[in-house]
Amino acid sequence: MSDILDGVTTFVRVVETGSFALAAERLNLTRSAVGKVIVRLEKRLGVRLLNRTTRSQSLTEDGQAYYDRCVRALAELEAAEADLDSGRREPRGRLRVSVPQAFGHHCVAPVLLGLARRHPQLRIDISITDRFVDVVEEGYDLVVRVGPLADSVSLAARKLGMQYASIGAAPAYLARHGTPRNVDDLRGHAVIAYLRAGTAQPWDVVDVDGQIRRAQVQPQLGFDDMQGIVDAALAGFGLAWLPSWLLSRYEKTGALVTVMENCFRPAQEVHLVWPKSRYLPLKTRCAIDALVAEIPAMIGAPAADAPRVRNT
Structure with missing residues (x-):
């Protein structure tokens, strides 16, 4: 038969x-x-x-x-x-995960490596890309999204925290071109842009008064990879918007410094997203629990004197 x-x-x-x-x-x-x-x-x-x-x-x-x-x-x-x-205590099988590039390399991958070490019967495939993936159509078990979530009846989500961003630059660049103190001072500075779909993202800044202002800047360089932006900033090519958790790693060595410490980019929510199902597989649940336990401390919080965004 x-x-x-x-x-x-x-x-x-x-x-x-x-x-x-x-x-x-x-x-x-x-x-x-x-x-x-x-x-x-x-x-x-x-x-x-x-x-x-x-x-x-x-x-x-x-x-x-x-x-x-x-x-x-x-x-x-x-x-x-x-x-x-x-009924199992040991997760097993293939877990497919998609994560943004810098966030994936520095935050998610270390957590999932630890998970793989604790559970040798679990196979984890990690795709590290800033491309927007279709969770269901492309067969992913778990995806990290940075930014607002679209409404979806087919997806479930859990918030990991907020990602804050600050402006950083190499000391050598600031020695040559001066240190900006406010949004108006950014005019004329060389900046390194983040590209999305080939388009440079605008520099929207939460100024010291809590107002969101768009800085008038002309990028000299643009990357669709956050690590590329970091490398260009380290080489002294200009100012760069960087996630605060990433910038702080280079500040500790003195390779980069934060400028305009009272000005921030509007914070972005970070979520875990997975296909909505009546039953959540153990492998997915274990990965969610591990990331929820460790990621919030990695991305941290803004400085205590960060301005609050005012509605206009």
């Missing part, structure tokens, strides 16, 4: 992604392999599940009915595995 579940997961993924090619990518298969699975499934069931053309695909009436039941069946299997998982 053939395996009744043979091809079911592939079929569901094809429907969910709307594409054989995308389903193949998510399942780490070739497109032709996915096509053969669907053909075998249709042959075994004796019905056509999908109407296929060179450009599109759609469910047949039988396909829609079968898909609905497959989704419910897979949900029950997921629940059964979660029940078994909850």
Whole structure:
């Protein structure tokens, strides 16, 4: 008797992604392999599940009915595995995590390395990128987001803390060009910009009076990688907005100093995000607990005299 579940997961993924090619990518298969699975499934069931053309695909009436039941069946299997998982004390299996570059290197990776050391049956795959990933579509178990979260019915989230940012520069640069004291002083200074989708992000500053002001600056250099910004600042190329927790590491050695200490960038929330599910796998729960326990102390808090943002 053939395996009744043979091809079911592939079929569901094809429907969910709307594409054989995308389903193949998510399942780490070739497109032709996915096509053969669907053909075998249709042959075994004796019905056509999908109407296929060179450009599109759609469910047949039988396909829609079968898909609905497959989704419910897979949900029950997921629940059964979660029940078994909850009885274990040792997390195991593959955990896929995506984190921003600097935050990932300096904060998240050390925590997850410790988790891997404590749980050798847990395989952790970490993608370190500033690219905005689709948690569900790309199959991630856990993602770190810095900044506001969009509303989503498919995702759950837990706040890790607030990320504050300050302006830093190398002492040699300040010796050559002077130290700015307020937002107006930034005009004419060389700055190093953070690029998002190829566009330099504006320098919005919470001034000493609590007002958010946009500094009139012209970047000489731009990076889409925070560590690249740090390296340029260390080389004396100009002023750089850096997360306060990252800047403080270089201040301790004297390589960088904070300027305009009473001015800050508006703080950003940091969240853990994962696919919403009735049952949270033990491997994901252990990673969340470890990050919640350690990350807040790493990113710290702003100086006591940080200005409060005033609504205008």
